[in-house]
Amino acid sequence: MSLPTSLIEHVRREAADAPASGIVAVMNHGRRQKGVLPLWAGEGDLPTPEFIRDAAAKGLADGETFYTWQAGIPELREALARYHQRHFNAGHQPENFYVTNSGMHAIQLAIQATAGPGDETIYLSPAWPNFVGATGIAGGAPVPVRLDFTDNGWSLDVKKIASAITPRTRALFINSPSNPTGWVADEATLREILDMARRHGLWIIADEIYTHFYYGGRRAPSFMDIMEPEDRIIFVNSFSKNWAMTGWRIGWMTVHPALGPMIENLIQYSSSGVPQFLQRGAVAALDEGDAFISTQVARARDVRDKLCARLSATGRVRLAPPQGAFYLFFGVDGIRDSFQAAFDIVDQAKVGLAPGTAFGEGGEAYLRLCFARRPDQVEEAADRLAEWINKL
Numbered sequence: 001m002s003l004p005t006s007l008i009e010h011v012r013r014e015a016a017d018a019p020a021s022g023i024v025a026v027m028n029h030g031r032r033q034k035g036v037l038p039l040w041a042g043e044g045d046l047p048t049p050e051f052i053r054d055a056a057a058k059g060l061a062d063g064e065t066f067y068t069w070q071a072g073i074p075e076l077r078e079a080l081a082r083y084h085q086r087h088f089n090a091g092h093q094p095e096n097f098y099v100t101n102s103g104m105h106a107i108q109l110a111i112q113a114t115a116g117p118g119d120e121t122i123y124l125s126p127a128w129p130n131f132v133g134a135t136g137i138a139g140g141a142p143v144p145v146r147l148d149f150t151d152n153g154w155s156l157d158v159k160k161i162a163s164a165i166t167p168r169t170r171a172l173f174i175n176s177p178s179n180p181t182g183w184v185a186d187e188a189t190l191r192e193i194l195d196m197a198r199r200h201g202l203w204i205i206a207d208e209i210y211t212h213f214y215y216g217g218r219r220a221p222s223f224m225d226i227m228e229p230e231d232r233i234i235f236v237n238s239f240s241k242n243w244a245m246t247g248w249r250i251g252w253m254t255v256h257p258a259l260g261p262m263i264e265n266l267i268q269y270s271s272s273g274v275p276q277f278l279q280r281g282a283v284a285a286l287d288e289g290d291a292f293i294s295t296q297v298a299r300a301r302d303v304r305d306k307l308c309a310r311l312s313a314t315g316r317v318r319l320a321p322p323q324g325a326f327y328l329f330f331g332v333d334g335i336r337d338s339f340q341a342a343f344d345i346v347d348q349a350k351v352g353l354a355p356g357t358a359f360g361e362g363g364e365a366y367l368r369l370c371f372a373r374r375p376d377q378v379e380e381a382a383d384r385l386a387e388w389i390n391k392l
Contacts, residue, residue, distance in 0.1 A: 014137050021129065022339055022358030030346035037381045040342075040352040042128075042179060042327070043246040044372035048281075049292050052243060055284035059277030068276040070267045071260070072099030072252070076279045079286040080252060086290075087212075088224045095257040098264070099279060101271045103209055103238025103251035108134050109266045110234045110253065114203040115140045115170040121205075122164050123173040124156065126180055126329065126356065126363030131173055131207075141168070146362040147183055153320030154183035154329075158192045165200055172197055175207040177220050180329045180359050180368040182322020184214060187221045194226060194233075203232045210325040212242055212293050215301050220324050229256065241326075241372075242293050243285040250274055250282050296372070300326045303371045303378045310382035314389045326372040329356065331365045332389055338367050349388040351381045 008016055023040060030036045071077065077094035084090040100106040107130065115121050117139030123131055125144035135142040145160045161172065174193060176185040185193070197204050206223045214220035223233055235254035240246040255263060267273060304321060307328060311317045319330035335341045342355040345367075356366030371378050 014139055018133055018137055019129070022342075023129075023354045025339075026342045026346065026352065026355060029343055030352045033346065033350070035350045036346060036352050037350065037377055037384070038352045039370045039373065039378070039381055040354045040368075042370055043240065044244055044296065044326070044370075045374055045377070046244045046296070048244050048248070049285075049289065051288050052245065052281045052284045056277050056281030059280035062277075064276040064280065066276070068273050068279070070264045070273045072097065072274065073276055073279050073283075076283050076286075079283045080254075083286040084224070084254070087219060088222060090224050092254065093257070095260060096254055098253045098255065098260070098267065099274050099282075100251045100253060100267065101274055102249040103207075103236055103240060104130055104134070105249075105271065106236035106238070106251045106253045107131055107205070107207070108138075109263065109270065110205045110236055111135055111138050111140065111171075112266055113234065113259070113262065114205065118168065119170040120166060120168045121171045121173055122161060122169060124175065124178065124183075125361040126359035126366070127173075127175060128179045129358055129360065131175075132360060140170075143169070144361045147178075147181055149318070149320070149362075151320075153323065154178070154181040156183065156185065156189060158189060158196070161193065162196060165196075165202070169200070169202060171203040171205055173205045173207065174223075175209075177208075177210040177214060177322075177324025179210065179325050180327045180354070180356075180363070180366075182320075182325050182327055182329065184216070184220050184323040187225060190221055190223055191226055194223060194231065197232065201232075203234065206233055206235045207237075208235060209238050209241055213297055213300060213326050214324045215304070215321075216323055234259075239282055239285055242296070243289050244292075244296070245281070245285065248278055248281065250278055299375070300372055303373070303375050304328070306375070307369070307371050307378055307382050310379070310386055311389075314386050316389050316392070326370060328369045328371060329359075329363070329366050330369070331356075332367070332392070334392055335367075336365050338363070338365060342367060345385070345388060349384045351384050351388075 238251040354368040356363035
């Protein structure tokens with residue numbers, strides 16, 4: 001039953017104007033078609049490892065189905081501290097970590113903590129659209145700074161960020177490695193951004209979810225490598241990508257302990273905490289999952305290289321092998337409306353891609369392909385795409 005038009009006129013404008021997802025639109029169009037290779041969403045094809053599932057199942061069997069710690073069970077916060085010491089050499093304590101209902105929930109709380117109605121938050125575009133949507137719903141103004149595509153791949157001119165700062169700017173949202181472009185900020189760039197934030201008294205919301213999916217070393221450079229404890233940085237993260245837990249909806253925030261009581265309150269007034277038995281699985285992921293991450297990254301690197309070679313051979317594709325994450329953001333000569341092209345590719349090539357229009361300014365002429373999949377599936381998709389491109 002559809003609602004009368006008059007009802008939608010009386011809800012908050014920010015809620016009514018929340019943009020529909022261009023990614024979901026293509027997925028809904030193609031997900032019931034037979035034979036479509038689904039490379040549109042940002043997730044791999046591997047199920048959550050058994051050791052993680054078993055830990056959660058044991059928690060459920062043990063009756064851990066009651067209200068729990070809003071900040072996260074102590075065992076998970078301790079595991080997060082061990083994980084960060086192991087991978088970032090960071091001397092964090094359990095009090096630095098707050099467990100959320102997904103990485104998206106962490107982003108929402110970071111927005112609530114740093115920017116409100118009328119405030120501006122700068123982000124790098126093309127960008128995963130959820131940050132922009134969540135900022136708008138909160139009444140804030142998302143301000144894009146465009147990454148540049150050059151012969152050497154995607155790059156950032158930090159001076160563009162400086163030019164975008166106004167008296168209303170409250171935060172910088174920095175996603176590195178980037179979804180969808182695969183751009184990765186080197187340490188020098190991170191230092192420039194951090195120095196700028198310090199000078200202007202701005203918060204940094206650091207989305208480093210893809211830090212392990214980095215093809216230039218053991219992990220991507222991080223603000224954790226250069227920050228001081230009192231810097232205004234909120235890290236948002238998720239269990240989804242590294243440990244194949246997209247459907248679990250668990251994430252975390254890393255903040256100075258002084259922010260802890262506020263973060264707990266924000267969790268209380270949004271979700272009241274993450275189910276305890278699911279957190280048991282997250283503990284296992286952190287403590288036992290390093291080898292699984294390494295296997296995923298190695299597979300993604302191999303698939304990336306073969307995919308880029310196949311599409312480049314058409315002579316009609318603009319791309320640069322991504323430095324990080326597990327997406328190829330590429331353009332095809334002659335295509336300017338990637339939204340319509342994504343539908344055509346589903347219907348004619350039976351490959352599901354995300355349209356670049358969904359990722360904001362600078363993405364209009366591009367398409368995003370998730371290559372965190374079986375090699376044979378991605379190779380088949382590349383062949384189908386190459387055949388489709390050659391017929392244009």
